[in-house]
Amino acid sequence: MNRRLHHPHLIMTGIAILIATAIAAPIELRARQRPAVADFAPPLPASEAQAVVAAVRAAERMQQQSAAEAVPLPAVQNMYFASSGFHISDRTGFLSFWRRNGGELIFGYPISGELIEDGRIVQYFERARFEYHPENLGTEYQVMLSLLGNEITQGYDFPDGQPTQGRLYFPETRQTLGGKFLRFWQKRGGLRIFGYPISEPFEEISPIDGQVRITQYFERARFEYHPEQLPAFYRQMERANGIILSGLHEVQLSDLGRQAMQRRGHTPQAVGPMPGAPAWSPKLFERRIEVNLTQQMLTAFEGDVPVYRAPVATGRDGFNTPAGSFAIYYKLPRQTMTGSAGGESWYVPDVPWVQYVVGGVALHGTYWHDAWGTGVRMSHGCINLNIDDAEWLYHWADIGTRVDVVY
Known part of the structure; x- marks a missing residue:
């Protein structure tokens, strides 16, 4: 028996309650319940994406179990x-x-x-x-x-640097640091990993490839500049926008x-x-990516060990990056970004190192701004990264790698 036919007033009452609840719900909750607006159209339907992730994760669990049984850690x-x-x-x-x-x-x-x-x-x-x-x-x-660096350069006579605008001066060694070498130094470990600069940048034959390269020595390292490691298109965008981008191997260590x-x-x-x-592989551990929307920071984990950190820029108000636990379900080394929403339309070619995590929301490299980690949220929902960070993550992560987006 269909009792709803005998009680139409109950239906109307229920609908009224649902409408009232929706109206009274906090704006933040309603925003999270809306479908995510993103820079890309989803490359796969949600059901197919879930099936891909489930299949890859099942295969990976079997591999890890077999490896653990053969060679326990x-x-x-x-x-x-x-x-x-x-x-x-x-x-x-x-x-x-x-x-x-x-x-x-x-x-x-x-x-x-x-x-x-x-x-x-x-x-x-x-x-x-x-x-x-x-x-x-x-x-x-x-x-x-x-x-x-000190040991290898014994006997070298490096001239002192002079404090200038836009460069950090280190009185401890009387040298300066700026530009892409400064960005790399700050991002990859700073004083603890590289030590103070002990020379100014100068040209020297590279022990890596035999070419004359811009070089700078540090107490614990030697930097070389390889501009060709940032593709020409992105170098052009860097100059056109007056920003600093980074290729993964643009600065190399000797x-x-x-x-x-x-x-x-x-x-x-x-x-x-x-x-x-066991033979070393990141796949020996459960890999996980955490994106903190409050801190605008991404951390990659192998097990409980944080192995990589990168600043991000996420969705602005009205295009908020959704919070939740997701997984990478589709990857592309390059993609043209097109879309139209909220009265806006966009066309951006050659977006690098794209990894979809939910719907049309993806991790990807960005060449039209360098505001990652500044608190400026400017995407249409995607998680923007510098090109070097996006490339590292692309090669490290796989389909099925978990991505937790948190506040």
């Missing part, structure tokens, strides 16, 4: 790097330090095992030397980086670790994996 993690033939262990904290402070991008791969030098445990990487300081056990200074190791006469031989040491 030891209590003290010890990872094998097949590309160089050496391990990094956490008995000294070297592995955690490597993961938390830039990994391969900053330090390169290990090129030795743990060694004793001057009574201290050290390990060489392509671009750095790690030192174990047991006197600082349990603090952020348990692992420190050697002053390889192999000071390898040079220092050779100077000291070390010739370590590559080894095979130790029993119980």
